[in-house]
Amino acid sequence: MSSYYNPDDLPRFPEIGKDAPELAGKFFEYYGAVMAEGELSAREKSLIALAVAHAVQCPYCIDAYAKECLEQGSNTAEMTEAVHVAAAIRGGASLVHGVQMRNVAERLSL
Amino acid sequence: MNGYDCAGDELNNGVSPNVRAGFGQSLVRHGLRLERDPTHTLQINTGLLCNQACKHCHLEAGPARTEIMGRATMDQVADYAARGGFQTADVTGGAPEMVPGIDHLLTRLVGAVPRVMFRSNLTAIRDTAREHLGQLCRELKVVLVASLPATHASQTDAQRGGGVMDTSVGTLQWLNSLGYGQAGTGLELHLVSNPAGAFLPPGQDRAEERYRRDLQRKWGIVFNQLYTFANVPLGRFKTWLDSSGNYDPYMDRLAKAFNPAAVAGVMCRTMVSVDWNGELHDCDFHLAKGIPLSGVRWHVTELQGPPATGKSIPVADHCYACTAGAGFT
Known part of the structure; x- marks a missing residue:
């Protein structure tokens, strides 16, 4: 392999x-x-699927849904924005846990 | 059809990436024959001269091409349109706007058939010297069919050349100002979208909704109908498919999307195509490939009427582009 x-x-x-x-x-x-x-619409769903594919980082899904988005009439500007949505949610998910970090730190700190 | 094509399409169509059946074989497998229905449309290819060199062009039309229809052939074609009892004449190219005498051809055709269509790339018709053609089309009530692959400049310009989107938008606004596409004028303006790459087009109804919304919102443009067509693997598009490594995957995609139901509605059943020399073909794609009407070389002056109903139509693998998904009608 x-x-x-x-x-x-x-x-x-x-x-x-x-x-x-x-x-x-x-x-x-x-x-x-x-x-x-x-x-x-199928076009909207394919853009969601593309964003999720990037969030779960599945090469098969990215391959499949990049093609599907094009065939549903989307353009690369829309597809890129969809990937940014995934990135924003992923980044936000990390960052929002910073509140938990601060809670712990504050509890332990003078 | 969704991303993974996972719901058994492979098994249903029997197409795997390395074993693609020829188009003729696919017809046989489904018990189908490609034969003529009553022919009502005469498509007239006025030549390969064009101000653009679109990357998807099956004819390799462009500014350096010299093949164009002369006036004598125009008259022969118009005579055939009249004596053949055709319902529609569909004028295409190249850019027919650039063919000397095109006004004469349109005027003759309007007197010969009930409906005349004129295919425009939306840039040639706006040249200062040719703006009168738009006025003439309006006077003659010629139906305009215009190419616009996308509502976004990146895809339109990638397919048709830098700046084409901006020019096309300006032309559409101008045509709207002439009354084209406006309700109640009787001046029809239809749009045609081919994908900007080696993938299939979206469904026509959904795409039309989106075009209508986007063009109205962004530029205040209105139109009558949108037609979405797959790119045909011939000419400049095939050259690009070969050089980019996309030929086999694209052909597999077309073959996999073969829709037996679409065969009944393909345009070659009801249309005959005449080239700039007056020679006849079953469609503009067979014309590009040099395949003559029913496999026999005929000149427009040799036929009294349209090809007979039931006559067999030659097939080739590029025919897959007309039967993918909803088909090419």
Whole structure:
């Protein structure tokens, strides 16, 4: 194995159903329903998925949803803003824990 | 179709990245044949001269091209349009605005068929010397079909050249001021969007909603309908696909998105295309590839009417671009 991540593995995702077809079937059905047009458009959902892909740092998801965003009619300015949303939430999540840090420090400090 | 294409598309379509069926094979696998329905549209390619050199152009049109339709051929084409009983004449290029005598062709066509469409790249028509063409189109009630790949300059300029977005916006505003795209004028202004790269276009209805909202909000522009089409892997676009390593992935993408239901509505069933020499083809993409009408070289003067209903249409792998997703109608 030359790398833990191989682009050729992405289209093999359905193989995850080989030893647990029922569970995979349920997952993929759910997945398809989630990503379909609903109260949010498929384009909006693909931008959310792209942001989440960056938050969870999944190369497969980034590959898949960068393409999907383009095919849904988004442009790279919108996609970049979506990634900044992920970065802001991730950064904010770190920073807001600073309040906890300050609580501890204040409790221990003179 | 969502990001991972995970819901069994691989199994349903039988397409894997390394085993792509030819288009003809895909038709056979689905029990389909590509044959003519009654032909109602005559598409007229007036030549390859263009002021732009768009990266997705299947014809490799550009400023250095010299192939253009002459006046004698224009008359032969207009005569064919009339005697063939066509409902629509669809004038394209290149940039047909740049072809000497284009006013003559449009005027003749308006007298020959009920509906005349004129495809504009939104930059050639705004040259000072050609603004009269917009006025002529208005007088003749010619339908304008204009290319605008995106509502954002980065994608539009990447596909069509630097500054094209700004010029296109100005032209659309000018056309709106002439009455084009405005309710109640009878002057139709339609937009066409091709993706700015090796990916499929968004769904037409959703994209149209977005275009309508964006163009109105940003620039006060109105239009009638938006058409979204996949890029066809020929000409300059194919050269780019090859040089960027995108050819096989793009062809796989098109093949994977093959929609058997779209075959019934592809434009070649109801349209015939004539090139600047007066020779006939089943569509503008076969024209680009040099595939003659029904596989036989015909000149426009040799036919009395449209190709017969039921006649077989030659296929090639670039046909996948017309059957991907909702299709190319």
